Amino acid sequence: MRETGSYDTEVLIVGAGPVGLTLAIDLGQRGVRATLIEQKSAPQRLPKMERCNARTMEMFRRMGLAERIRAAGLPAHCSMDVFIVTSLVDPPLLHLPYPSVAEAKKQIAACHDGTLPLEPYQLISQYTLEPLLKSVAETLPTVSLRYCHELISFAQDAQSVTAQIKGAGGGTSTIRAQYLVGCDGGSSIVRKTLGIKLAGEGNLLQLRQALYRCDDLYERIPIGKGRHYHVADAQSTQLIVQDDTRHFTLHSVVEKDEDMAAMFEKTCAMPVKFDMPYVGQWTQHLLLAERYGEGRVFLAGDAVHLVIPTGGLGMNTGAGDAVDLGWKLAATLQGWGGPGLLKSYEVERRQIGERNVAASTYAVRGRRVWRAAYKSDIRDNTPEGAATRANLARIANVEQRKTNEMIGAELGYRYVGSPVIWPEPGEGPAHDFMNYVPTTWPGAHLPHVWLDDSSAIQDRIGQGYTLLRLGGTQSDGAPLAAAFRSIGAPFSTLDVRSDAARDLYGHDLILLRPDLHVVWRGNRPPADPAKLAAIATGHQSA
Ligand SMILES: Cc1cc2nc3c(=O)[nH]c(=O)nc-3n(C[C@H](O)[C@H](O)[C@H](O)COP(=O)(O)OP(=O)(O)OC[C@H]3O[C@@H](n4cnc5c(N)ncnc54)[C@H](O)[C@@H]3O)c2cc1C
Numbered sequence: 001m002r003e004t005g006s007y008d009t010e011v012l013i014v015g016a017g018p019v020g021l022t023l024a025i026d027l028g029q030r031g032v033r034a035t036l037i038e039q040k041s042a043p044q045r046l047p048k049m050e051r052c053n054a055r056t057m058e059m060f061r062r063m064g065l066a067e068r069i070r071a072a073g074l075p076a077h078c079s080m081d082v083f084i085v086t087s088l089v090d091p092p093l094l095h096l097p098y099p100s101v102a103e104a105k106k107q108i109a110a111c112h113d114g115t116l117p118l119e120p121y122q123l124i125s126q127y128t129l130e131p132l133l134k135s136v137a138e139t140l141p142t143v144s145l146r147y148c149h150e151l152i153s154f155a156q157d158a159q160s161v162t163a164q165i166k167g168a169g170g171g172t173s174t175i176r177a178q179y180l181v182g183c184d185g186g187s188s189i190v191r192k193t194l195g196i197k198l199a200g201e202g203n204l205l206q207l208r209q210a211l212y213r214c215d216d217l218y219e220r221i222p223i224g225k226g227r228h229y230h231v232a233d234a235q236s237t238q239l240i241v242q243d244d245t246r247h248f249t250l251h252s253v254v255e256k257d258e259d260m261a262a263m264f265e266k267t268c269a270m271p272v273k274f275d276m277p278y279v280g281q282w283t284q285h286l287l288l289a290e291r292y293g294e295g296r297v298f299l300a301g302d303a304v305h306l307v308i309p310t311g312g313l314g315m316n317t318g319a320g321d322a323v324d325l326g327w328k329l330a331a332t333l334q335g336w337g338g339p340g341l342l343k344s345y346e347v348e349r350r351q352i353g354e355r356n357v358a359a360s361t362y363a364v365r366g367r368r369v370w371r372a373a374y375k376s377d378i379r380d381n382t383p384e385g386a387a388t389r390a391n392l393a394r395i396a397n398v399e400q401r402k403t404n405e406m407i408g409a410e411l412g413y414r415y416v417g418s419p420v421i422w423p424e425p426g427e428g429p430a431h432d433f434m435n436y437v438p439t440t441w442p443g444a445h446l447p448h449v450w451l452d453d454s455s456a457i458q459d460r461i462g463q464g465y466t467l468l469r470l471g472g473t474q475s476d477g478a479p480l481a482a483a484f485r486s487i488g489a490p491f492s493t494l495d496v497r498s499d500a501a502r503d504l505y506g507h508d509l510i511l512l513r514p515d516l517h518v519v520w521r522g523n524r525p526p527a528d529p530a531k532l533a534a535i536a537t538g539h540q541s542a
Contacts, residue, residue, distance in 0.1 A: 009035040009144070009423060010333050011176035012163055014151045014190055016043070018126060019301030019318035020183030021133035025063055026326030028140030030039075030463070032333055035175060037165060039150035046278065047211045047249040049241060049315040050125045050227075053410045055445070056319045058458065062516075065136060066119055072132050073124030074243045076102040080123065080406050081226035084370075084396050086389075087269035088239070092223050093232055093393040095236045096404060110147035114438035114447035114504045117411055118456050121226060126315065151189055154180060156296050179329055180297045183322070184335035186285070188303035196269045198287040198306070199418045200357060205284045207236065209251045210260040214274035218245040230400070231267055232374050232392055239267050254282055284308045286358050286364075292346035307360035310367055310403040316410065317356045321349050327463075329513040331537070332460035336488040338421050341538025348415040359409040359433045366402035370395045385430065408432040415443035415517060418542040422511075422520035422532060438503045446516045447505075458512050464490025465519070465536060469512040471502030475509055475525050483533035490514075511536065 011027055013020045016038035027034040052060070052069065070076065077100055084094040088285065099107060124132075137143050145177045148168035155162055161180040165173050169496030182190025191198075218225065218241060231237035237252040252263045257279040289304035301318030325345050331337030373392040377385045412435070414428065416419055419445045429442045438447030449457050457468075465484055467477045477493045484491035502508070507521040511532065519536045526532045533541035 006176065007160060008175045008177055009033050009177045010160065010179065011035070011329055012037070012175055012180045014163075014180065014182050015184035015301075015303075016040075016134065016145065016147070017183060017185055017301060017318075018049070018129055018133065020181075021130060021137055022319050023181060023183060023300065023322035023326055024137045024143050024145070024378050025065075025133060025140065026322060027330060027410060028137060028143035029063060030330035032330050033142045034144070035177070036137065036145050037149035037151060037175075038145070038147045041148050041168075043127065043134055045127045045211070046280070047209060047242065048126040049312065050123050050240060051312045052122045052124060052129070052319075053312060053316045053392045054117040054119055054121050055411050056316045057122050058117055058448075059319055059323050061119055062458070067126055068132060069129065070101065070122055072128050073122050074101070074245070076100060076105070078123075078245065079145050079225040079227065080121070080125070081224065082230070082400065083224065083226045084230045084232055084393065084400060085223065085382060086232055087111075088221050088223060088229060089268060089269045092225070092377070092417045093389050094396045094400065095224060095226075096400065098404065106456070108448075112450060113502055114449055116448065117437060118415060118448040118458055123243055125247070128243055136322055137358070151184065154193060154297070156238075161296050178296065178333065181329075182297065182303045183301045183318070184301045185302045186306050188299065189300050190297060191289060191303050194291075194297060194299075195293050196289050196294070196299070198289050200285070200287040202285045202287055203283055204286065204308070205236070205253070206281055207251045208254055208257065208260055208279060208281050209249055209255075209285070210264065210276050210280075212248045212250065212264055212274045212276050212279040214248060214272050215246050217248065217268060217272055217274070220270065229267070232371075232378055234374060234376070235263070235540070236371060237263060237267060244466075280452055283364055284364075286357050286361050288350070288353050292350050294351075298342075298345060300325060300349075304350075305357055308364045310363035311360050311406045311409065313356040313360050313406075313409060320352060323515055324349050328538075331489070334488075338515065338534070338539030340541050344418050344420040344538060348418050351416060352413050355413060355431065356409060359406055362433055363403040363406060366399035370399040373403045394439065402434070406438045408434050411436040411445070411526070413445075414439070414441060418443060420513075420519070420536060420538050421517070421542060422535060423542045424521070425476065438504060440507060440518050440521050442518050442520055444518055446510070446512055446518060447496070447500045449504050451496065451501065457496065457501060458516060460494060460496075461516065462490070462492055462512050463515065464492060467491070467493045467500075468505070468512065468513045469493060469495045470505060470508050471499060472497055473508035474522075475523075477509075477525065480511070480526060480529040480533065483529040484537075486530075487533055487537050487539065488539050489533070
């Protein structure tokens, strides 16, 4: 029985960054009453992330948002290439080609071996994504968004969390919720209040970044269109094309804000007319929280993992947190989620946070290796200058790829040792940052496969648990259905005749949970369906 009585909301989300907004949408689409508070008055035009990776786009597809995000982001035909340059006019030292979204979609359409995801990546600036997510969250009847509302403090007891909120006028109010989720970024008050520490490498490098508007630069770049131009210099300069191709960001280690205008001109190395609406500083960290919450309070996104954006694993990891937590909160509030379900959030997502901090470390080390090959003669028209350029390009051709090609970190993560995943005997496939090997090993995300009618299997799977019956198996799914029914959990069976799916998945039966991660697989019905259903729903530990 769902308790609504004395609570102001079921879930109080603190922070309307991309992670808090994604969680609000996920909860709202599941009918959960959620209140999202944000200290700022509105989404800000601050340059931060700009690439949703393929897995995040698959999650947005399940929320019905992928096409809207693509329409608001970088046009599909635009280049996703990466360059290492001395300027935007000199011959590039290295050009790493990557498919545009249009090209990637064609590759995906032609791929039948499960090695490519259903959705390709999408470049969309965080300052475009946040207002879009906000506009979606606002349409959901059970979600309330409150900007200009700052969390001041909170306390929890066995039944609830009570938060003190400072409103726009400075007055305070109280919100009593069943759960609180801190999506409040790197300096999270929620994390600090719980006394949870971040461990790892903090304050590694301080850079300035600026946002520029320059309407014609993109069209005028003579050396080839791309999304990232890394400048081989002593300041770690990097130029990033934003989603409308009229805005750019530049990161550089310079002394003063004013230096960022000159650095932009130096990088462009051609006459440019531009505005610089924002300059700020940011600090690189590689940090992970010791825990992901306590009791009725959970943490997600930058509140628990801070990475260097090499590899784009910041927001993308946070979106994964939100999706893992969303259905577990809904299940618990709806009464069918057992006591172990929310506890599994930390087990599942902290290992991904740890892994992605390690992946980001791996990528940033690669970046440092090629940057160490910089010498001050790099622009000289001398044999020594040419040798410096050739040497740096040779090293970067290996090391820079670590940043841009971590497809295994993006797609291949698997929840190891989760109490809500069936413990199949054996080790399971090894994790590999650079390669994605499709697998249905329990804990993995279901690999994409096209069905015989050219539909994607993911699009055929509903929002509850699903038993896939593959390749015409006659195995009886009824006892498992009855076991889920007795718990009150949503369950359906999907018969998939496709040989391609059976071959790729390697088993006749696959049990999926609402987030498309595999709970169990086999060729015969589970020997103890009640136990499997109890584990999957958190009523019994694996
Ligand atoms: C230069 C740069 C480039 C990046 N590129 C990428 C990329 O390509 N891909 C990627 O995945 N990631 C990237 N990132 C990282 C990405 O920007 C962050 O991981 C992402 O913003 C984290 O989202 P979040 O919602 O967890 O936190 P945040 O975006 O930090 O949002 C937290 C929100 O909480 C609010 N808040 C804080 N305290 C309170 C309070 N007490 N009460 C109410 N509200 C509060 C804040 O105002 C803020 O709006 C990049 C970051 C930088 C700096």
